[in-house]
Amino acid sequence: MFQTECGNDVMPARPTAATAFQRLISSEDNRQLLRNRLGLEVDEKLPASLAALLQELERREQVEADWSATTLAARASMAFDEPEGTFSDPYGHAA
Numbered sequence: 001m002f003q004t005e006c007g008n009d010v011m012p013a014r015p016t017a018a019t020a021f022q023r024l025i026s027s028e029d030n031r032q033l034l035r036n037r038l039g040l041e042v043d044e045k046l047p048a049s050l051a052a053l054l055q056e057l058e059r060r061e062q063v064e065a066d067w068s069a070t071t072l073a074a075r076a077s078m079a080f081d082e083p084e085g086t087f088s089d090p091y092g093h094a095a
Contacts, residue, residue: 015023025031035042046054 025034034040
């Protein structure tokens with residue numbers, strides 16, 4: 001059902017079939033329902049260039065996560081190893 005726009009009596013144009021279909025598939029539940037009812041298959045194979053990009057992004061994300069965990073563990077360890085009231089820079093700079 002259409003509603004008036006901003007309190008005036010102007011009714012929006014009737015949606016086209018394409019617009020109506022876009023609204024219908026904007027919900028994941030509706031997409032699944034349509035795939036099941038229409039017997040549509042999802043093509044899960046990516047082109048080689050996109051698959052390589054995804055693989056590189058995942059590799060970099062893992063490297064960053066490993067670095068963050070290692071750095072955090074080293075800093076925490078150093079904080080507990082120092083005598084009370086002293087501080088040593090984790091990068092080896094003079095304090």
